[in-house]
Amino acid sequence: MEIFELKYFLAAANNENIHKGSLDVNVSPASVSKAISRLEAELGVNLFYNEGRNIKLTSQGQALKLRAHSILQLEEDTRYLISGDKEKINIHFGADEILQSFIGVEVTAKMRKLFSKAALHLSIGDDKSNLKKLTDGEIHLALISTDVPKDLKAKTINKVIFKTWAAKNHPIFNGHKKNHVFDIQEVLKHGFVVPSEALLGKITEHGSLDGWREDKFPRIHAYQVQSLKVMENYVRSGRAFAYLPDYYFADEDLVPLQITGCSFNCQQSIKLVCKNPEALGWLSKVWDLF
Known part of the structure; x- marks a missing residue:
């Protein structure tokens, strides 16, 4: 199981389409398909099933998706811990449109000041979808106006x-x-x-x-x-x-x-919400900003 295989797998899973997923990771659809096939052969399970022109995760695929997010984030955080500012980190940040447009601008400005080389990926969605993305490990942080589940960390900002x-x-x-x-x-x-x-x-x-x-x-x-x-x-x-x-x-x-x-x-x-700010070194620094 290689890091790049997990990246290709997640790209396909997030888009529910191999071709669209390949565009996210800048490789050919064939490369994504081969990576998924190697993972399925190694694990001995089917990770996807076909539904029309799209693909859907099996229960085993859902489990791998959760673990893959954690593995890739830990790998990136390790690079940052060892190499410092030489390594670019990817920050995935969710909010609904109005919060992203106003309060989100201030929040991301503080992130940018702390990590000048960070790539900020801004996700637009309602509170329900962003809470699910946090739980599933698809985003690191979110601005939320609704009640927050007890298994997530939140602070009013x-x-x-x-x-x-x-x-x-x-x-x-x-x-x-x-x-x-x-x-x-x-x-x-x-x-x-x-x-x-x-x-x-x-x-x-x-x-x-x-x-x-x-x-x-x-x-x-x-x-x-x-x-x-x-x-x-x-x-x-x-x-x-x-x-x-x-x-x-x-x-x-x-x-x-x-x-x-x-x-x-x-x-x-308005609350800033995170699954576990202590899980990643750089994430705990962002959390402490607010």
């Missing part, structure tokens, strides 16, 4: 506050050009653009997908959308408000409303 955002051309500002303070009842006369699915991770237990307390202050859902970019466009057009994290907008054309008569304030805890 950010507390996000949600605000009601509006464009300066919104009708609510007519006669209030220099004043962003509004009573909740005045705000509720206008429509909101709201997500139709959980675009922002876990926020609240009250049923609202963006954290707004509908049970206390029911809104007009003028637009329901499946994209944060579409939500942003409706806000910028002046057609609707949106209830979004405080980091989401950073320009002068959009302002957060200061609302009176409304006592609640939605907060979201």
Whole structure:
């Protein structure tokens, strides 16, 4: 069993396709097929079975996938331990799109400062898929907003506050050009653009997908959308408000409303999660940054 064979095996397993896997490791599909055949002959089991044009892991293949990730990471960490900065490390980091775009930028900047030669592989996915990737060893770290299983390590690195955002051309500002303070009842006369699915991770237990307390202050859902970019466009057009994290907008054309008569304030805890930060020397250094 050779290191390169495990790399080729993982490439095929992650893509569920030998041709696509070969592109990830820059070799021919025939080389990937031969590596898999050698592993199967050595282990005496089938690692894949065919499903249409793709391949799927058998139970033995699933077991090898978990162990292969650990072996390759340990091999890479050993090279780094012995050779130091001469060796490039691969950091696999997951988060959903909005966290990756904002908080993830700050997190990876700290990683880059610590390991200037590191290759950062950024994975986009929801909390559920990233937690599974952590458990399976496919990624090293993830930003998570939901509850974290006890077998994973987590630390809160950010507390996000949600605000009601509006464009300066919104009708609510007519006669209030220099004043962003509004009573909740005045705000509720206008429509909101709201997500139709959980675009922002876990926020609240009250049923609202963006954290707004509908049970206390029911809104007009003028637009329901499946994209944060579409939500942003409706806000910028002046057609609707949106209830979004405080980091989401950073320009002068959009302002957060200061609302009176409304006592609640939605907060979201963002956690950095890892399977075992002590398993790899370089990973423990990253973990200690936060």
